[in-house]
Amino acid sequence: MDRKRYEEAKRRYHETLERCGCREGDFTTVSGFPVRPLYGPDDVEGLDYGEDLGFPGEYPFTRGVYPTMYRGRPWTQRQFSGFGTARDTNGRYHYLLDHGQTGLSVAFDMPTIMGYDSDHERSEGEVGRCGVAIDSLRDMEILFDGIDLGEITTSMTINAPASILLAFYLCAGEKKGTPFEAMGGTIQNDIFKEYIAQKSWIFPPQPSLRIITDILAFCADHVPRWNTISISGYHIREAGSTAVQELAFTLADGFAYVEAGIAAGLDVDRFAPRLSFFFNAHLDFFEEIAKYRAARRIWARRMKEKYGAKDERSLLLRFHTQTAGCTLTAQQPENNIVRTAFQALSAVLGGTQSLHTNSMDETLALPSEKAVRIALRTQQLIAHETGVVNTIDPLAGSYFVESLTNEMEEAAEAYFRKIDELGGVVAAIDRGFFQREIQRSAYEYQKAVERGSKIMVGVNRFQLEDEQIEIPLLRIDPEVERRQIEAVREVRAGRDNDKAARQLELLGVAARGSDNLMPAIIECARCYCTEGEIIDTFKGVFGEYKEPLFI
Amino acid sequence: MNRRGDIGALLERFGRGEVAAAARLISVLEDGGDEAERVLDAIFPGTGGAWRIGFTGPPGAGKSSLVHRVTGRMRARGHRIGIIAVDPTSPFTGGALLGDRIRMQSLSADPEVFVRSLASRGSLGGISNCTDETADLLDAFGKDIVLIETVGVGQSELEIAEKAHTVVVVLVPESGDGIQAMKAGLMEIGDVFVMNKADHEQAVGAAAELEETLRLKDVPDGAWVPRVVLASAREDTGIEDLVAVMVEHRRHLEERGLMEKMRRRILRARVRNAIMDRMERRLRESPSVRAVLERRMEAVYRGEASPYRVVRELEELVTIR
C-alpha cells in the first residue's frame, strides 16, 4: 500500500471508529498503561530489526537468548515446593520427578529463611509451615535422598542465608560423590529485593553485599554451573508494583550487583554469565510479554555499552518465571487454574527459560498433591498441545507488542535516571524510594479493584452466593515441629562439638577479615554446624538490619 | 459508661501501677471533657518529678530512631521512660497512621518503657493537644523521663519549648536542613542540636556550619549555650555524647534553680492556654452569643456594621466574674 492510500485508509478507519463509538470501560493494562483501540505501522516507526530486535540468540536478544529456543529445548518445568521435614519434602520431589518435572525448586520454611534453627523461640509455630525446615547438612542429605545431584539442577529460594544453604547443598552432593564442578542450580541470593519488597533480611546492605560478592567469586572458581544470583522481580510485583516497576527495579538491582562485583575487583565476564533473573507472570497478557522482551534488550545493551562485557553470555538475560500468586483468589479457587494457564502462556511467549505454575489452592493453604499436578499439567499442555512452541518469538513484529516493548523500555529508563539521581540502588533503598513507589501502586490497585474499574472474576464480578470450597487441603501436622526440634538437637549432640566450635570461631575470624567466606562456611557445614549457629556468628560481626519506617 | 470503664476503678488500678489502666486513662484524657478533668485532678499531685525532653526536627531526620537509642542508654542508667510519639492526623479524613513504634520495636519487650502514639487530631501542627496531659499521666505513673517526639512540620513545632525542659533538635546533613531550621525558628528553641547520620560525608561540615550560626546568637552571661552533637542513630554512634550533653543541660538547669523556674513558666503557660481554650469553647457554645452573631452578621454583610462593632456588642454580653 503506498503512503497516500495508507493515510487515506487510516483517516477513514478512525472516522468510522469515532462514529461507532467504543464502550465505556477501563482500557489500560493492569499496570495502568493506556492502550489504544488499534496499533499500526505508525506505532513501530523507526523500529530497526537489526538494532532493536535481532535474530534469536543475537544481540540485543529481544527475540530470545538462544538461537533455537524451544525448538532446541523446552523450558524447564520447575515447581517450587517444600513443606514439613526434609523427609516429607523428599517424598514430594520423587512424586514430581515421577510425573515428568525436569528440575527441582526448594521452598524453605520461615525459620530457615530468617536464619533461626527450628528449636529457636522465634521459630515456634513456623517450622515446616510454608516450606521445608533445614537446620544442617543432615537435613539437606535427607532432602535429596535418592536424587542424583549431578543429574538434576536445583533452585533454592533463599537469600540472606544463601551462602549457608549453598554450602549444605554442595556438601550433600560431595558426600554422594558428585564434585562441586558437576553440580548445577540456582540460589536466589538477591538481597536488594528483600529490602525493597520481600523483607526477609538479616544483615545490613554492606555486609550482605560482601557475602554475595564472595559467592560470585567462589562459584566462578569452584562451581561454574551454579547461577549465583537470581535477580528477582517476582516479589517486587507480588508486593504490589506495576509491570514497569518490576522491570525497572529488578534490572536496576541487577546492574547494582554488577557494579558491586566490579568494585570487589572481579572481571565482569567472570561472574555476569552466571547471573539470572526471576520474573512474575501477571494478568495482563501482552504487557507481560512486552516486559520480558524489553528486559532482554535493556540488559544486553547496558551490559555491553555501560559495563563493557565482552563475553556474549554476560549479555544474556536468562530468566525463571512464576505465575502471580497475588492474582489468585480465595473465591472460586478453580478459576485460578485458568488464570495460571494464561499467565504461563505469556511467560512462554515471552521466552522464559524455566517456569513455575501456581496451584489453585494457594490462597487457602500449601498446595495439595492434586493441585500441584494440575499446575504441572498446565505447563505440559502448553508445551505439547497448544503448538506455541513450534516457532520462536511468534509475536515479534506485532505492532502492539513491539510498541509496548518500546514503551516499557522507555519507562524503565526513566526509572533508572531517577535511581541514579538518588545516588544508586542502596541510597534509594535507604530513602525508601522503591518501598514507597510499590506501596502506592499496591494501594492504587486495591482501590481500582474496589471501585470496580479493574475486574477480578469471582471477587468483584460474577460472585457466588454461599460458596463452598471443595478442594482438599494439605495440612501440616503440628508433630513436624516437635520432630524437627528433636532432629536438630540430635545433630548437635552427635557431632564433634569441639571441632564445630573451632570452625565457628574461624568463621568469625574470616568475617572480621576480608578473605572469601565460602571456604569457612563449607568447613562449618561439613562438621554439622547448624544454620542458626553460622548466622549468629555473622550477626555478632555484621549486626542486624532494622526495619525502616515506610508506610 | 463506655469501653474505657469506670474512672474511679481505673484510677485505683493506675495507682497500683497497672499499665492497661494507665493506657486507658490516656484515652480518657484524649477524649477530653469532664472525665478527663476528673482524671487530671486526681493525678496532678503526683506529677512534677519527670524530666520532659522534646525531640523535634524535620520529618525523616531520624527522630524516632534517635529516641529509641537514647531510651536504651537511659534505661541502662536505671531510668523509667515514657515516650509520646506524635504523628499527623489527616485533615481530610480525620484518620492517622502512627508508625513510630516500628523504630522502637525492641522497646516493646521492656516493661519499664511506655510508648504511646498520639495523633495530632484537632491541633494545627506538630503536637497533640493532649501532649501535656499525657506527659502528666506518665509522670504520675512513675516515669522519671518523658520523651516527646513531635511530627516535625510547621510552626507549631515551637510549642515544644513550652512543654519540655530540654529541647533536642534533630537535623540531617542533606537537603539544607540547617536553613530550614533557621527559618522555622528551631534555632531559638533548641538546647541540643543533633546532626544525625553522622556517617554522611557532609555531616562534619554541616555541624560546623550549625555551630557557627549558633555562635552568632546572643547568649546572656551564665545562660546555657546550645550545643551541637554528631550522632548516627542507625550506626549507634555518638549517642553517649548526646545523652551526656542532655544530662549536662539538666544539671545546668538544676544548679541555677532554673528547673523550678521553668516548671513554673510551663505551668503558667498551660493555665493560660487552658483558660483560652475554655473561654473559646464557652463562647462558641453559648446560645446567646450565637444568637447575637447570627442576627448581627447580616449587618456586617451589608456593610452597616464593622466586625469590631459586633465584637464590642458581644463583649457587653459576656461577664467575667
Next chain:
Amino acid sequence: MARKVRVLIAKPGLDGHDRGAKVVANALKDAGMEVIYTGLHQTPEMIAESAVQEDVDVVGLSILSGAHMTMFPRVLGLLREKGAADMLVFGGGIIPAEDVEELEKLGVARIFGPGTDTGDIVSFIRDRFPAN
C-alpha cells in the same frame, strides 16, 4: 471531642509479606481511624504489650506463614492477662476454613481472607464502634 477508633495492625511471625497489612492500615486511616502500625516480625508479647500501651479498640493481625494457630491464641491469651480482654481481635492471611472456625471459637472476631474488600473491614469495625 469525638472518640476515635484506634486500631493496632501488626504482623506476627517471621514472614515479610506486609502488602496486605499496609493496604489495610491505609484503608482504615482513610476511613478516619487512628492506626498504629507495629512493623514486621512481632512476637505475641510485643503485640500484646503495644496494644495495651496504645489502648486500642481493635487489634488486626496479618499472618501468611502458617503459624496462625500458634500466634492468634497466644496474643488473645496475653491480652486477657494484661487486662485488655475487651479488645476486638481480627485477622487476615492465608488461613484454612477449619482453622478459621477454631480461631473464631477461641475469640478471634473475624478472619478476612485474600481478596477481601477493605470496605468490608471498615464496616466490620464501624458496626462495632458506631460512635465513629
